[in-house]
Amino acid sequence: MTIAAPIAAPAEAAARPAIAARIRDFVALRQQIHAQPELSFREIRTAELVGGLLTDWGFRVTRLAGTGLVASLENGPGPRLGIRADMDALPITEETGLDFASRVPGVMHACGHDGHTAILLAAARHLSATRRFRGTLRLIFQPAEEIGAGARAMIEAGLFRDHPVDAIFGLHNWPGEPAGRFGFVEGPAMAAIDRVEIRIQGKGGHGAEPHLAVDPVVAAAQAIGALQSIVSRNVDPLEMAVVTVGAIHGGSATNVIPGHVDMGLSLRSYDPDLRSRLRERVSELVHLSAAAHGAQAQVRHVPGFPSLINDAARTRRIRDIAIRTFGSDAVIPGFRPRTASEDFAYYLHHRPGSFVFVGNGDSAPLHSPEYRFNDDIIAPAASLWVALAESFLTGDSDV
Missing domain, CATH: 3.30.70.360 (Alpha-Beta Plaits)
Known part of the structure; x- marks a missing residue:
């Protein structure tokens, strides 16, 4: 595996225009996944689509816990970073009236997991093409978050044993917060x-x-x-x-x-x-x-699952990366812990990391039949993942 040449200047600032240039592809991909939602542990079509793309981009893809995926991209010795997206939908009948609304009766992506998947794929495409990092990038596409079983299943199937990481990060869109801006919480973040x-x-x-x-x-x-x-x-x-x-x-x-x-x-x-x-x-x-x-x-x-407790140092670090990448206005001031729950908590009981929130704008709430994921947040969220990876995996990091 070729080791990337030394980086002369921070690469974060270049991520946004490069990703924005291809963003229509990932919006279309997100809408394709949205039209064919799959319930927990039944994400067969989604996993095949995601795995095929990642393989084409040079990732080594491993199936885990049935429909889960771990995609690894190694670029010489160095740190190991994990980033997770969830893939499953909910047993809800969609009432959005969108052209690409769910074609599966009684099943809907009413929580934005289709968007989280598209965000991480957009980052994966960019990182595989540029490889401006040293170390190992592991992208985790998880099943069954909605029933609180996917993260634990991935861990029990050997996620951290066979695919070790030094830190792990994830995100969730949040209706009612400014679109494309980020919320960070040190310590307990979800119940x-x-x-x-x-x-x-x-x-x-x-x-x-x-x-x-x-x-x-x-x-x-x-x-x-x-x-x-x-x-x-x-x-x-x-x-x-x-x-x-x-x-x-x-x-x-x-x-x-x-x-x-x-x-x-x-x-x-x-x-x-x-x-x-x-x-x-x-x-x-x-x-x-x-x-x-x-x-x-x-x-x-x-x-159920435990409280999601963000590591303070990792949370401060990714907040700093967001400010360096987008400016201080990108951070939602005074963002408070959420009383909803997330099985990402299991990962944080095994490895340090942080779970980030990205505003979805003025939309219906999560788990509503009228909820709409905001495609405008794909580019900034993917750019944040790129900036994190290029910082964490270059030695320009204390996380």
């Missing part, structure tokens, strides 16, 4: 998430004779009210926690008291100790609420 499945078991009966039944609907209603007190009365006001009752099912007729009621909750937090306290307090309140009405409660905790 841990857990799911709780609850069944309140009562005794069914006739709606006209409630005294002969044990009404689980009333017990569930009290439990829901009690759960709202957890954040306001059990969590430090300076800490973040969310308890959401997202599902409740019970009964089928107005004159029948059902035998049971099922509920589904999601819990979010940044701090690991608080995460444990939330689970404990939910169980206590549900059991007490059920017992107060003569019912019984079954509570099942389903652990």
Whole structure:
């Protein structure tokens, strides 16, 4: 493998016009992927498309965790950098009316993973052509982020063992933030998430004779009210926690008291100790609420993924690279942690790195059937990846 010649001047400034000159190709590619969305661990067509392009550009491509890809480009000895994009779609029926809207009934790229893939491919094309770096670039195209299983599957399949990196980075578009500008968060940046499945078991009966039944609907209603007190009365006001009752099912007729009621909750937090306290307090309140009405409660905790905690030094470094590349206006001032969750958190538990946010402009929110990824952000986001790689992989980096 040929080692790149010494770089006389920073290459970051040259990335934007070079990428912009080819950006229509990657907009078309993004829209092609958007029209054929695939659910988690079913990203067969997407993986074949991405893998074929990367192979043509000189990357060594390895399949991992079924539909996942690791694309490596080596240019002599040096550091090893990982950059990740996600590929899966959501079980949502699209309502955008776009010419390239989803052609798969009930499936939609409503979170912009098609855009994240196009961004990393645009950066890959540029880096493969210029090779203004020394070391190893590993591009990770991950399946199944939407169900929180892809990152862990990639790690368990040997991602870091067989394809080692010294640091790893990822990004996500964010509606409501200025298009093409970047948000950086040191430390906790996205919340841990857990799911709780609850069944309140009562005794069914006739709606006209409630005294002969044990009404689980009333017990569930009290439990829901009690759960709202957890954040306001059990969590430090300076800490973040969310308890959401997202599902409740019970009964089928107005004159029948059902035998049971099922509920589904999601819990979010940044701090690991608080995460444990939330689970404990939910169980206590549900059991007490059920017992107060003569019912019984079954509570099942389903652990999700941990809080996404950005490495402070790596985050400062990529923020500095963004300012050097685009100017200080490229950074969104006062960007705050998000309460949504991301399985990129698993990577950061194994390797240092940072997860970056890029504004998507004034669009519908993520996971909305009307959400639209903003193609104007592909060029700046791809340029940031190029700038990061050319800085990290030249020795011009303390990360």
